[in-house]
Structures are given as C-alpha cells and as structure tokens.
Amino acid sequence: MxxxxxxxxxxxxxxxxxxxxxxxxxxxxxxxxxxxxxxxxxxxxxxxxxxxxxxxxxxxxxxxxxxxxxxxxxxxxxxxxxxxxxxxxxxxxxxxxxxxxxxxxxxxxxxxxxxxxxxxxxxxxxxxxxxATDAAARQQELERLNALLEVEKEQQAQLIRRLEEAQAQLLQSEKMAAIGQLAAGVAHEINNPVGFVYSNLNSLRGYLDQLMGLVDGLQTQVQASGNTELIQACEALGQAADYGFLREDTPVLLGESCEGLERVKRIVKDLRDFSHVDNGEWQFADLHQGLDSTLNVIWNEVKFKAQVVKAYGELPPVQCIASQINQVFLNLIVNAAQAIVEHGVITLRTGTQGDCVFVEIKDDGPGVPADLARRIFEPFFTTKPVGKGTGLGLSVSYNIIERHHGQLSVSSPAEGGACFRIVLPTRQPG
Ligand SMILES: Nc1ncnc2c1ncn2[C@@H]1O[C@H](COP(=O)(O)OP(=O)(O)O)[C@@H](O)[C@H]1O
Ligand SMILES: [Mg+2]
CATH class of the missing domain: 3.30.450.20 (PAS domain)
Structure with a gap:
C-alpha cells in the first residue's frame, strides 16, 4: 500500500x-x-x-x-x-x-x-x-487586439492633430478673408471720395490761377489809373489779406494736397492688391508686386524696427493664389520684424532656381534655436507672450506653400539671424 x-x-x-x-x-x-x-x-x-x-x-x-x-x-x-x-x-x-x-x-x-x-x-x-495552448492562444489574441487598439489609438491621435490643424487654418484663413474683405470694402469706399476730391482739386488749381490772374489784372489797372486814393485803398486791402503770402503759398498747398492724395490712392491700390478679394483664384502673378504691396500694408509695423533691403532678381509670373501668397509674405515679414530686438535689417531676396522661383525673407535678429527649427511650423507653437503671438503664422504659411507644391524652410546660422526660404514652381503640376 x-x-x-x-x-x-x-x-x-x-x-x-x-x-x-x-x-x-x-x-x-x-x-x-x-x-x-x-x-x-x-x-x-x-x-x-x-x-x-x-x-x-x-x-x-x-x-x-x-x-x-x-x-x-x-x-x-x-x-x-x-x-x-x-x-x-x-x-x-x-x-x-x-x-x-x-x-x-x-x-x-x-x-x-x-x-x-x-x-x-x-x-x-x-x-x-x-x-498551455489555450492560455497561449488567449494571451496571443489579447496581444493582437491590443496591438490593433494601439494602432487605432495612434490613428485617432493623428486625426485629432489634423483636425486641430485644419481648424486652426480655417480660423486663420477666415480671419484673413475677413480682413481682406474689410480692406477691399474700405478701399472701395475711399476710392470714390478720393476720386472727386482729386478732380476737384485740379479744377480748383485752375480756378485759383484764374482768380489770381484777375486780382493781378485789377491791381495793374488800379496802378495805371494814377488815382492815389484808390491805389492806397487797394494796397491796404492787399496787406490786410496778406495777398503776397497767399499768392506764394496757395500753389504750394495745392501741390502738397495733390501729393497727399496720390499717396492715399497708392495705399488704396495696395490694399486692393493685397486683399485680392476680386481674385481668390489661381492666376499668374508678379511676386515682386505682391511683396511690395504687402510691405506697404504692414509698413507701420516694420518701419520702426527695420530697414528693408530689396535684393530682387528676375522673376517670371508665378501661377498661384496671390492673396494666399501675400498672406505668407505678411506672416514672414511680421515675424522677422518681431524677431528683431532693437533695430535691424530685413532682406528680401528673390530669384529663379531651375523651374522654380525662390523668395527669401531674412532678418538679423537672434535666429531660431536649432531644437525649435521643426516645432515652429506646428500650429499654436509660439514663444511670444500671450496676446502677441498665436503660433499660427508659420503653420498656415507652411500649408499654403505646400498646397502650391512648393517648400517653406528655415535656416538659422549659429551667429544669429533667420532666413525663411519659399520655393515655388512657376507652373502648377496638372
Ligand atoms: N524670424 C524669426 N526669428 C526667430 N524666431 C522666429 C522667426 N519667425 C518665427 N519664429 C519663431 O516661430 C514661432 C512661431 O511663429 P508663428 O507661427 O508665426 O507664430 P507667432 O508669430 O504667433 O508666435 C515664433 O513664436 C518664434 O519663436
Ligand atoms: Mg507670426
């Protein structure tokens, strides 16, 4: 037993x-x-x-x-x-x-x-x-499902990121569209009165010439009459009105006013060019004109910070949505001005490279630290204080250039300064 x-x-x-x-x-x-x-x-x-x-x-x-x-x-x-x-x-x-x-x-x-x-x-x-085949089978099935879930989770996270990007872009482009519309509306409203003031001013110049001719003629007649009383009364009237000064100053005033109006007309034209509200479509555009009108529109923000050097090369017309490309120019130039601490130089360089054109916007500010060079293109990434930066400028610009089948890149040498380079094909594929 x-x-x-x-x-x-x-x-x-x-x-x-x-x-x-x-x-x-x-x-x-x-x-x-x-x-x-x-x-x-x-x-x-x-x-x-x-x-x-x-x-x-x-x-x-x-x-x-x-x-x-x-x-x-x-x-x-x-x-x-x-x-x-x-x-x-x-x-x-x-x-x-x-x-x-x-x-x-x-x-x-x-x-x-x-x-x-x-x-x-x-x-x-x-x-x-x-x-242990049963246990192993269950375990392996769990692992397989887990891996699937992980993949799905990553896909969802990606989707969320893309949604955020799209929303940010929408927000920004909506804002730009609103600004563009506003600018175009204001430009249109100003255009009419400026037009008639300009034409009236020209008529006025003619009328004043005639009036002065009349007064001069009368004065000559009075002098010729030999009537002392009349001559004295006439001189007294002339002195009281400071006729000599009026005669000298009036044409100067008129000239300045016409110049001022010319300036207003130019600003209105820039606003229209910049907003391109009349034309949000693909077109062959002159990028230099885009740079110039954009620069005029934001001149206020740039002029105290930087001297702008234009090193323009020869550019063929480029197929693009001009208002969007102008928005990119605006974002990059404003960034350059904001990066400069006291006073500096912003250089706008253009040229061709094979079938493409390039536009460089370079500043002599502190530059972009190497570890941030990738991140600055992310939506909402900003190093600026609240209220100053939204972190959308570069991400929106990047997407616009991508939609134009081009590239937007940054280089920032160790000694400082940042250079943003846009490369665009002159003609869109397809
Ligand atoms: N020219 C530049 N020099 C140095 N840093 C820059 C320059 N342009 C952009 N950056 C960096 O990239 C960040 C993101 O720029 P952007 O997308 O335009 O958003 P925001 O200007 O609202 O901060 C900025 O906060 C800044 O840190
Ligand atoms: Mg910005």
Missing part, C-alpha cells in the same frame, strides 16, 4: 490517464516511463520509447539545455520549471486547437523534479508536460 492509501495499481492508473505528459528519465535522459498523454502526442507506444534516449526520440530537443536541467534537478534535488512564454514548444507536439488553429504547435508548461529512492541519491527525474 502507498502511504496515501492508494494501491500501486490505482496510482499507476492516475499517472497513466492524467491529462498531463509524464515522463520519467534516468540521469542520461533515457526514458524509464512514458504515460498515455505522451503516447497520444508523440505517436509512440511505451514499448517504443522506454530504454531510448529522449534525444533519439525527439531530435529537435535542445540537448545541452535539457541535460543540464535534468542534471541540476538530480544534484540539487529541487524542482524546476519552464513556462510556455520561456520555451513555447519544448516537445514537438502539434497544436490541440485545430479549429481556431493559427497555433500549429502545442504550447507547454513543463516541470522537472527528482524521484527519490529512499535515502539514496536520486537516479531518476520526472518531467511533466502541461498543454
């Missing part, structure tokens, strides 16, 4: 039928015992297995590792195990889940322990093999 009260035959029946591989080997890894589980999964009867080495039966087994394991268990008299995560398929058994079977081999958890023979040195080791 066994100490647990089981007859030896009962124990053997348990060993034989348990849903667990049981193999007993000697120190040389020769099989001493082999239960039904092993028969089913290896396809060999105990009569074929007993007496043979495990490595003969399973040439795929990692011999060095297994011998070491068995020897270790026998000398240290301890229990060892390996899980399916460590050694997924110790014994080369085929999968036990044929239906869902992407798992073609059985996953196994194995234990190794010595078999004591009374007080003597253990001479046999028992290896048990548990089928």
């Amino acid at each position: 066994h100490p647990l009260g089981l007859p030896p035959a009962g124990l053997e029946a348990v060993l034989e039928n348990i849903n667990l591989g049981v193999v007993v080997v000697d120190a040389d890894c020769r099989v001493l015992f082999w239960n039904r589980f092993m028969v089913i999964h290896s396809g060999r009867l105990p009569s074929e297995a007993v007496g043979r080495s495990l490595f003969e039966l399973f040439p795929e087994l990692s011999e060095r590792w297994l011998r070491q394991k068995v020897r270790g268990v026998l000398t240290l008299r301890n229990l060892a195990f390996t899980t399916w995560q460590q050694r997924p398929h110790l014994f080369p058994f085929s999968g036990t889940r044929p239906i869902t079977s992407h798992l073609s081999s059985m996953y196994q958890n194995c234990t190794f322990f010595p078999l004591h023979d009374g007080q003597q040195e253990p001479r046999a080791a028992c290896i048990t093999v548990a089928d």
